[in-house]
Amino acid sequence: MAPVKVKKICCIGAGYVGGPTCAVIALKCPHIQVTIVDLNQSRVDAWNSPDYKLPIYEPGLEEVVRQARGKNLFFSTDVDKGILEADLIFVSVNTPTKKTGVGAGFAADLNYVELATRRIAAVATSSKIVVEKSTVPCRTAESMRTILEANSKPNARFDILSNPEFLAEGTAIDDLFRPDRVLIGSLQTQEGIDACTSLAEVYANWVPRERVLTVGLWSSELSKLAANAMLAQRISSINALSAICEATGANIDEVAHAVGYDSRVGPKFLKASVGFGGSCFQKDILNLVYLSESLHLPEVAAYWRQVVEMNEYQKRRFAKKRIAVLGFAFKADTGDTRESASITLIRDFLSEKAHVNVYDPKVEGEQIWQDLAEAIPGTPLETIKKSVTIHNGALSACTGAEAIVIATEWKEFRDIDWQAVYDSMNKPAFVFDGRMLLDAKKLREIGFNVTVIGRGDRL
Numbered sequence: 001m002a003p004v005k006v007k008k009i010c011c012i013g014a015g016y017v018g019g020p021t022c023a024v025i026a027l028k029c030p031h032i033q034v035t036i037v038d039l040n041q042s043r044v045d046a047w048n049s050p051d052y053k054l055p056i057y058e059p060g061l062e063e064v065v066r067q068a069r070g071k072n073l074f075f076s077t078d079v080d081k082g083i084l085e086a087d088l089i090f091v092s093v094n095t096p097t098k099k100t101g102v103g104a105g106f107a108a109d110l111n112y113v114e115l116a117t118r119r120i121a122a123v124a125t126s127s128k129i130v131v132e133k134s135t136v137p138c139r140t141a142e143s144m145r146t147i148l149e150a151n152s153k154p155n156a157r158f159d160i161l162s163n164p165e166f167l168a169e170g171t172a173i174d175d176l177f178r179p180d181r182v183l184i185g186s187l188q189t190q191e192g193i194d195a196c197t198s199l200a201e202v203y204a205n206w207v208p209r210e211r212v213l214t215v216g217l218w219s220s221e222l223s224k225l226a227a228n229a230m231l232a233q234r235i236s237s238i239n240a241l242s243a244i245c246e247a248t249g250a251n252i253d254e255v256a257h258a259v260g261y262d263s264r265v266g267p268k269f270l271k272a273s274v275g276f277g278g279s280c281f282q283k284d285i286l287n288l289v290y291l292s293e294s295l296h297l298p299e300v301a302a303y304w305r306q307v308v309e310m311n312e313y314q315k316r317r318f319a320k321k322r323i324a325v326l327g328f329a330f331k332a333d334t335g336d337t338r339e340s341a342s343i344t345l346i347r348d349f350l351s352e353k354a355h356v357n358v359y360d361p362k363v364e365g366e367q368i369w370q371d372l373a374e375a376i377p378g379t380p381l382e383t384i385k386k387s388v389t390i391h392n393g394a395l396s397a398c399t400g401a402e403a404i405v406i407a408t409e410w411k412e413f414r415d416i417d418w419q420a421v422y423d424s425m426n427k428p429a430f431v432f433d434g435r436m437l438l439d440a441k442k443l444r445e446i447g448f449n450v451t452v453i454g455r456g457d458r459l
Contacts (some may be wrong), residue, residue, distance in 0.1 A: 018092030170333030185220020242454030252454025277330030327408020
């Protein structure tokens with residue numbers, strides 16, 4: 001059986017992974033029809049909006065969609081039609097951490113993956129290549145294969161591949177255009193290897209062959225969790241050192257710079273901050289913790305759990321300082337707020353009876369309210385709104401405040417008229433720079449009391 005020549009792709013899930021990934025595939029493969037399907041009508045409508053007000057903010061994404069939409073890139077709620085017509089189906093649905101049941105707080109909730117898999121089995125009348133694109137625990141592909149084989153029609157057979165994403169929000173389009181690597185895992189049967197070749201040929205339209213890595217199915221699934229866990233480990237390590245720096249008078253910037261010169265370590269992910277956020281790092285580490293415990297490896301589980309505990313400590317440590325929060329996205333150049341440090345900070349400020357002004361250039365107010373309501377489940381949203389005000393500009397958010405917290409490293413915060421901000425604040429005026437973004441010396445000359453995370457200078 002020769003590899004299938006992919007002519008039509010369906011992606012189930014129009015979120016942060018499926019949307020950008022398949023938009024870029026469509027742009028780079030004009031001979032392939034790409035349809036992204038999602039049951040959320042308002043999300044699909046946003047992808048199809050005439051003014052390109054897309055549901056996701058990612059630099060460069062709008063330009064990609066403008067070039068491909070309506071040509072070979074389509075967004076639809078007709079999931080069944082997408083499944084029926086496709087040669088290859090990406091499953092790119094949400095896999096949040098379970099909130100109830102066995103493994104609650106640690107294991108991934110695979111309900112959406114299972115629903116999508118059952119739908120493929122119910123609808124498909126011909127053979128398909130099914131690709132895990134969501135971040136999933138080890139052996140999820142085995143579960144998917146069991147579901148597909150138990151429910152497939154007589155003329156339909158399925159080959160399962162793992163193709164994890166390694167996108168960083170804020171640079172996702174560039175990551176897709178020029179990936180460090182594309183990882184494809186398959187069963188090491190002839191059918192599995194042929195399916196792997198089919199997907200590799202799609203990426204070969206723009207990715208150098210040597211950057212397309214083909215491995216076993218289980219290695220591919222674990223590699224995604226491992227990559228995120230080791231990146232998060234570096235962040236927690238540098239944040240732990242930042243606490244020592246503040247206590248001793250050392251400067252975390254200087255320490256990180258010196259350590260980063262070691263070729264064995266390198267300079268990336270050595271920037272102290274208020275902690276990591278986003279949809280992946282914490283979820284994937286907790287997934288590793290659960291996996292380790294399931295495999296009766298308690299020491300391994302304890303090791304990875306400490307990375308998360310260190311992150312929570314860093315956020316709590318910073319929350320003691322107060323109360324205009326600049327930035328709500330978990331990092332700059334994205335509108336994504338999943339696991340954002342700002343959510344924890346604001347929750348802790350409110351527990352201290354503070355009033356919080358919030359400004360973020362890309363996060364919609366509706367999203368902020370939703371996140372805060374989830375973070376403080378015992379408090380009605382109307383009560384939260386009495387203590388939190390969302391502003392449409394940084395100066396507005398800072399006016400009348402006693403303190404400012406830089407929680408997201410948006411470039412525009414560096415260029416604020418800080419003299420005007422100082423003049424508008426109650427005195428003494430404090431700035432707590434949780435992203436090491438600002439010129440502390442200049443702010444002190446204006447009159448601010450400045451604390452920069454990981455620096456031990458005392459004023």
